[in-house]
Amino acid sequence: MSVIYLLITVSIVVAVIFLLAFIKAVRSGQYDDDYTPSVRMLFDDEIKKNPNKLIQSQKEKQKSI
Amino acid sequence: MESDTCFHCGNEINKKDEVIYDGKSFCCTGCKTVYEIFSQNDLTCYYDFQQAPGATPQDINGKYDFLDNEAIVEKLLEFNENTTSIISLYIPHIHCSSCIWILENLQKLQKGVIASQVNFPEKKVRVTFNPQETTLKDIVYLLSSIGYEPYISLENYETGKKEVDRSLIYKVGVAFFCFGNIMLLSFPEYFEVQEFWIDQYRPFFRWLIFALSLPAFLYSAVDYYKSAYKSIRSGILNIDIPIALGIVVMFVRSTIDIIMGYGQGFFDSLTGLIFFMLLGKLFQQKTYSFLSFERDYKSYFPIAVTRVTANGTEQAVQVYDIEKGDRLLIRNQELIPVDGILISEKASIDYSFVTGEEIPIDKKSGDKLFAGGKQLGKSIEMEVLFSVSQSYLTQLWSNDIFQKKFEQKHKTITDKVSRYFTPILLLVALASLLVWLFIDTYQAFNVFTAVLIVACPCALALTAPFALGNVLRIMGKQKMYLKNATVIEQMAKVDTIVFDKTGTITTNKKTAIKFVGEALSEQEIKLLKNALRGSNHPLSRRLYEYLPDAVKIIPTSYEEITGKGVLAVFDSETVQFGSAAFLNVEENSDYQKTKVNIKINGIYKGFYIFNNQYREGLADLFKKLAKNYELKVLSGDNDGERETLLTLLPNDTELIFNQKPEEKLKFIENLQQQGKNVMMIGDGLNDAGALAQSNVGIAISENVNVFSPACDGIMDAGQFSRLDYYLHYAKNGVKTIYISFGLSLLYNIVGLSFAISGHLSPLVAAVIMPLSSITVVSFVTIMTNLFARRR
Numbered sequence: 001m002s003v004i005y006l007l008i009t010v011s012i013v014v015a016v017i018f019l020l021a022f023i024k025a026v027r028s029g030q031y032d033d034d035y036t037p038s039v040r041m042l043f044d045d046e047i048k049k050n051p052n053k054l055i056q057s058q059k060e061k062q063k064s065i
Numbered sequence: 066m067e068s069d070t071c072f073h074c075g076n077e078i079n080k081k082d083e084v085i086y087d088g089k090s091f092c093c094t095g096c097k098t099v100y101e102i103f104s105q106n107d108l109t110c111y112y113d114f115q116q117a118p119g120a121t122p123q124d125i126n127g128k129y130d131f132l133d134n135e136a137i138v139e140k141l142l143e144f145n146e147n148t149t150s151i152i153s154l155y156i157p158h159i160h161c162s163s164c165i166w167i168l169e170n171l172q173k174l175q176k177g178v179i180a181s182q183v184n185f186p187e188k189k190v191r192v193t194f195n196p197q198e199t200t201l202k203d204i205v206y207l208l209s210s211i212g213y214e215p216y217i218s219l220e221n222y223e224t225g226k227k228e229v230d231r232s233l234i235y236k237v238g239v240a241f242f243c244f245g246n247i248m249l250l251s252f253p254e255y256f257e258v259q260e261f262w263i264d265q266y267r268p269f270f271r272w273l274i275f276a277l278s279l280p281a282f283l284y285s286a287v288d289y290y291k292s293a294y295k296s297i298r299s300g301i302l303n304i305d306i307p308i309a310l311g312i313v314v315m316f317v318r319s320t321i322d323i324i325m326g327y328g329q330g331f332f333d334s335l336t337g338l339i340f341f342m343l344l345g346k347l348f349q350q351k352t353y354s355f356l357s358f359e360r361d362y363k364s365y366f367p368i369a370v371t372r373v374t375a376n377g378t379e380q381a382v383q384v385y386d387i388e389k390g391d392r393l394l395i396r397n398q399e400l401i402p403v404d405g406i407l408i409s410e411k412a413s414i415d416y417s418f419v420t421g422e423e424i425p426i427d428k429k430s431g432d433k434l435f436a437g438g439k440q441l442g443k444s445i446e447m448e449v450l451f452s453v454s455q456s457y458l459t460q461l462w463s464n465d466i467f468q469k470k471f472e473q474k475h476k477t478i479t480d481k482v483s484r485y486f487t488p489i490l491l492l493v494a495l496a497s498l499l500v501w502l503f504i505d506t507y508q509a510f511n512v513f514t515a516v517l518i519v520a521c522p523c524a525l526a527l528t529a530p531f532a533l534g535n536v537l538r539i540m541g542k543q544k545m546y547l548k549n550a551t552v553i554e555q556m557a558k559v560d561t562i563v564f565d566k567t568g569t570i571t572t573n574k575k576t577a578i579k580f581v582g583e584a585l586s587e588q589e590i591k592l593l594k595n596a597l598r599g600s601n602h603p604l605s606r607r608l609y610e611y612l613p614d615a616v617k618i619i620p621t622s623y624e625e626i627t628g629k630g631v632l633a634v635f636d637s638e639t640v641q642f643g644s645a646a647f648l649n650v651e652e653n654s655d656y657q658k659t660k661v662n663i664k665i666n667g668i669y670k671g672f673y674i675f676n677n678q679y680r681e682g683l684a685d686l687f688k689k690l691a692k693n694y695e696l697k698v699l700s701g702d703n704d705g706e707r708e709t710l711l712t713l714l715p716n717d718t719e720l721i722f723n724q725k726p727e728e729k730l731k732f733i734e735n736l737q738q739q740g741k742n743v744m745m746i747g748d749g750l751n752d753a754g755a756l757a758q759s760n761v762g763i764a765i766s767e768n769v770n771v772f773s774p775a776c777d778g779i780m781d782a783g784q785f786s787r788l789d790y791y792l793h794y795a796k797n798g799v800k801t802i803y804i805s806f807g808l809s810l811l812y813n814i815v816g817l818s819f820a821i822s823g824h825l826s827p828l829v830a831a832v833i834m835p836l837s838s839i840t841v842v843s844f845v846t847i848m849t850n851l852f853a854r855r856r
Contacts, residue, residue, distance in 0.1 A: 019242045036185040039162045
C-alpha cells in the first residue's frame with residue numbers, strides 16, 4: 001500500500017550516493033587543480049610517432065650525442 | 066625556416082650567435098641541445114601546442130651536488146619506498162600547454178621515471194620514480210637540461226606532503242544535500258493540500274525532514290557555534306552570535322513544532338541559511354595558488370651549501386648544520402646563507418634580494434659578508450661567524466610581528482556592525498517576549514523564537530563575503546593580487562602611504578645612462594661595445610644594451626679584474642673601463658652616482674653615469690595621491706637622489722634615507738602609534754619587517770611568479786601607476802557593503818514586524834530568507850562590477 005515509503009527511500013538513497021561520490025571526488029584531490037586536466041585531455045593522440053624506439057637513460061644518451 | 070626569433074625559446078637571435086640545426090634557427094647552443102633531445106625522443110610535438118615555448122637551459126654545474134646527500138633527499142621526498150619515490154618540484158618556467166605536455170612525458174626522457182603529473186596553477190610537477198633506476202639528482206639535471214630548472218629552497222625542507230584543508234567544501238556539499246532534499250519534501254506542506262493521503266503521511270514527511278536536517282545542523286554549521294562560543298568568551302559580540310543563536314533557536318522551535326504537531330517547522334529555511342552562508346565563505350576564499358604571501362627568508366635560501374673540510378675536501382652540508390668556524394665554498398650565483406668573513410682575495414656580492422639594488426658590492430679579503438648576498442664571478446671561500454638563525458638578516462624574522470596571526474590584527478566591518486546589531490536584536494526579542502507574556506503566554510514563546518529566527522542576519526553575513534570576494538577577483542584580473550578579503554577593508558582605511566625607494570618607485574629594468582666628458586667617436590663606441598661584450602658585470606650589461614649595435618670584433622687580448630674593470634686590446638687599440646682607481650685617474654666627486662670610467666688608447670675620455678630610472682607615471686601618481694594621503698619615501702640608500710626626488714614628488718612628501726630593515730619597521734610602528742593607518746609598498750627582503758608591521762603591506766614585483774617577501778598583496782610592477790585606482794576601488798567596495806547592510810536591515814525590519822505581530826509562518830520565513838539573500842548578493846555583485854569600470 002505505501003509505495004510512497006519505497007519511492008522516497010529510493011530517492012534519498014540516490015541522493016546519498018551522489019553526496020558520497022562528491023565527497024570521494026573532493027577527497028581524491030580532483031578539485032584541487034581545475035586547469036591542467038582540461039589541457040591534458042587534448043594531448044593523448046599526439047604522442048608516439050615511433051613507439052618502438054627504446055627509451056634511453058640520460059647517461060646513454062650523452063654518450064650517443 | 067626564416068625567422069628572427071629562436072625556434073625554441075622565442076628570443077631574438079643575434080646573427081653572430083645563430084645556430085642552425087635541422088633547418089631551424091636557434092639563439093644559442095643551449096636551445097639547440099634541448100631541441101636535439103626532444104627530436105631524438107620523438108617529442109617535437111612540444112613545439113606544436115605553443116610557439117617557441119622553451120627556455121634556455123642554464124649552467125648548473127655543481128649546483129645540485131647536495132642531492133647526493135641521502136639525508137637531504139629523504140627530507141625532500143613526499144613518499145619513499147623500495148621501488149617508488151615521489152617528489153613535488155616547483156618549476157617557475159611552467160607557463161603553457163607545451164610545458165604540461167613535455168613534463169608529463171618525462172618517462173620518455175629518463176629511464177626510471179614512472180609517471181609525472183603537472184599542477185599548472187601551482188606550477189608544480191609531481192614525479193613518481195624508481196630510486197633503484199634513477200636518482201632525484203638525475204631528474205633535476207634532466208629538467209634543467211631541457212630548460213625546466215626546478216626551484217629548490219630551504220622552504221621545501223621538511224615540508225613533505227602538505228595536508229589540504231577541504232572541510233569547507235565537504236560542509237557545503239552536505240548542507241546542499243540536506244537543503245535540496247528538505248525543500249522537495251516540504252512542498253506538500255507549503256500548499257496545504259487537504260488531501261487524505263497527505264494528511265496520512267504528514268508525520269512521516271516531518272520526521273524525515275527532521276532527520277535530514279541533522280547533518281547540516283550538527284556538522285555543516287559547527288564553525289558558527291565554535292566562533293560564537295569563542296567570541297562570547299573573549300567578550301566581543303561578533304556576527305556569529307546571532308547566527309548561531311538563530312540556527313539553534315530555529316532547530317529547537319521546529320523540533321518542538323513537529324513533536325507537538327503545531328506545524329512543519331523551519332527546517333527548510335534552516336538548511337538553506339546554512340548552505341548560503343557557507344557558500345559565501347567559500348566565495349570569499351579566493352586564493353592565488355601560484356602566489357605565496359607567507360614567504361620568509363626560507364624561500365630564498367638554498368637547502369645546502371658546500372663546506373670545505375679540514376683536509377680540503379668538499380662536502381654538501383645542510384644549511385641548518387652550518388656552525389661557527391666552518392669554511393664554506395660559494396660558487397657563482399650562489400646565495401650566502403650565513404654571516405661570515407671573506408677568506409678569498411676578492412668577491413663581488415649582489416645584495417638585490419636584500420636591498421633591491423642590483424649593482425654588486427665589492428669585498429676584499431677579511432671583509433664581513435652578510436647573509437642574503439649572491440656571489441657573482443669566481444667561487445669564493447668564507448668563514449662562518451654566525452649560524453643561520455643568528456645571522457643579521459634572519460634575525461629580522463624573530464621580531465614579534467612575524468609571530469602574530471593576521472586575523473588578530475584587524476577587526477572586520479561585519480564584526481563592527483554586529484557589535485550594535487546583536488544587543489539590539491536581543492533587546493527586541495526580550496521586549497516582545499515580555500509584551501506578549503501579558504497578552505498570550507502560548508504566543509509569547511512563538512513570537513520570541515520567531516524574532517530570533519527572522520532576525521538571523523543571514524543577508525548581513527552574506528554581504529561582506531560576496532562584495533569583498535568579488536572585489537578580490539576583479540583586482541586579481543587587473544594584476545593586483547591580494548592575500549584575502551580583509552586586506553580590502555584595510556586598504557579602504559589607509560591614510561598614510563610609505564614607499565620604499567630602490568626597486569619600488571625606481572625600476573631595476575631600465576637605467577638612465579648619461580655620458581660626461583669628451584664625446585666619443587663612432588669608432589671608439591664600436592670598440593667599447595665590443596669590449597663590454599665579454600664582461601658579465603651588471604653595469605657592463607646595462608651599458609652594452611644602451612650602446613648602439615656594432616659589428617662584432619674579437620679582442621686580441623682581454624682581461625677582467627673582478628670588481629675593478631676590464632682591459633681589452635684590439636690589434637693596435639686598447640680600451641679600458643671600470644673604476645677610477647683601476648684607470649689611475651682622479652675620482653670626479655661632482656657626481657655621487659654609480660659610474661663607469663672610460664679610457665681609450667691610454668687617454669681618459671670621461672665616464673658614464675647611471676641614474677635611477679623612476680617608474681612611469683610616478684609624478685602623476687604622487688600628485689593624485691597627495692590629495693588624500695600622507696606620502697613618505699623610505700630608502701636604504703644614501704641621499705644622493707634627494708634633489709631629483711624633490712623635483713619629482715609633491716612638496717609635502719617626507720623623504721627619509723639610510724634606513725636599515727629594523728628602522729623601517731620602527732618607522733611604521735611610530736606612525737601607527739600616532740593613530741595612522743599605514744600602507745607600505747616595498748619589494749626586497751629588507752622591507753619584509755615594514756610590510757608585516759604595516760596595516761597593508763603591498764609587495765611590488767616585476768614578475769609576479771618570482772619571489773616577493775611576505776605581504777598582504779602582490780602588485781604587478783606594470784600597474785604601479787594605477788595604485789590610486791585600486792585604493793579608490795577598495796573604498797567603493799566598502800561603501801557598497803555599507804549600503805547593502807542598510808538593505809538587509811530593511812528586510813530584517815520587515816521580517817521582524819511579521820514576527821512581533823505573531824504572523825511568521827514557515828512559508829513566509831522560507832520566502833523572506835532566500836529573497837533577502839539573493840537581492841543582497843546580486844546588489845553587491847552589480848555594484849562592485851560597476852565601480853570597477855570607473856577609472
